[in-house]
Each structure stands twice: as structure tokens, then as C-alpha cells.
Amino acid sequence: MDNQLFVDTWGWLxxxxxxxxxxxxxxxxxxxxxxxSDN
Structure with a gap:
């Protein structure tokens, strides 16, 4: 997996x-x- 994304709690909210x-x-x-990312 080349692409990674960190989403913190506020981001999910x-x-x-x-x-x-x-x-x-x-x-x-x-x-x-x-x-x-799916490609």
C-alpha cells in the first residue's frame, strides 16, 4: 500500500x-x- 492517510478523531467527526x-x-x-488508493 503506497498511499496512507491518518485521520484523527476530529477528522472522523x-x-x-x-x-x-x-x-x-x-x-x-x-x-x-x-x-x-483503490487503483
Whole structure:
């Protein structure tokens, strides 16, 4: 596995909580990272 990503507790909370200010930005980043990692 070449790509690794560390997500701290607050990162997971932001990813889960749609009310967080940067939620959509984090969701987009995480999805793009997963797409690149799966290839």
C-alpha cells in the first residue's frame, strides 16, 4: 500500500457531521483519496 492517510478523531467527526463547516470539503477529499488508493 503506497498511499496512507491518518485521520484523527476530529477528522472522523467532521467527515460524519454534516453540520461541520468543512464537512463537504473533507468528504470530497476522503472520496478522492479512496478512489486513488483503490487503483
Amino acid at each position: 467532521t467527515l460524519h457531521d454534516q453540520g461541520e463547516d468543512r464537512h463537504q470539503e473533507v468528504v470530497n477529499f476522503y472520496h478522492q483519496f479512496r478512489l486513488k
